[in-house]
Amino acid sequence: MQGLVQTMQTHAQTQAAVQAQLQAQAQAPAPVLQDHGHGGLSIMERFKRMTLPSFKGESQPLLAESWMREVEKIFQAIRCAEEDKVSLAIYMLQVLRVYVLV
Numbered sequence: 001m002q003g004l005v006q007t008m009q010t011h012a013q014t015q016a017a018v019q020a021q022l023q024a025q026a027q028a029p030a031p032v033l034q035d036h037g038h039g040g041l042s043i044m045e046r047f048k049r050m051t052l053p054s055f056k057g058e059s060q061p062l063l064a065e066s067w068m069r070e071v072e073k074i075f076q077a078i079r080c081a082e083e084d085k086v087s088l089a090i091y092m093l094q095v096l097r098v099y100v101l102v
Contacts, residue, residue, distance in 0.1 A: 007061045014064070015057075046078040047088050055096055 041049075053070035071092070075085055 007065075010061070014068075043078060043080060043084055044088070044091070047074065047080070047091075050074045050078065052092055052096065055093070 052074070053067050055064075055067045071089060074080075075088070080088060
């Protein structure tokens with residue numbers, strides 16, 4: 001039971017962090033992401049070509065964690081640098097029109 005409570009608290013903290021990022025960047029222009037020497041398409045273009053996992057702001061921690069694992073797989077597939085992950089995740093949540101209620 002304690003593990004479930006801790007997972008739910010972690011999920012709530014993650015939701016709060018994502019919401020804060022979304023609010024902070026709501027008026028920001030589209031991110032300019034680095035290519036990091038992979039050549040060809042930009043990281044944003046490669047990201048946009050991937051099939052994004054659906055997310056509706058689920059309140060169940062296991063669904064949110066599963067979504068995060070799927071997003072991480074995309075980051076690995078496109079060889080996304082750590083410094084670009086937050087910008088891409090925010091972009092994805094905006095495209096999916098996810099509004100996280102905390």
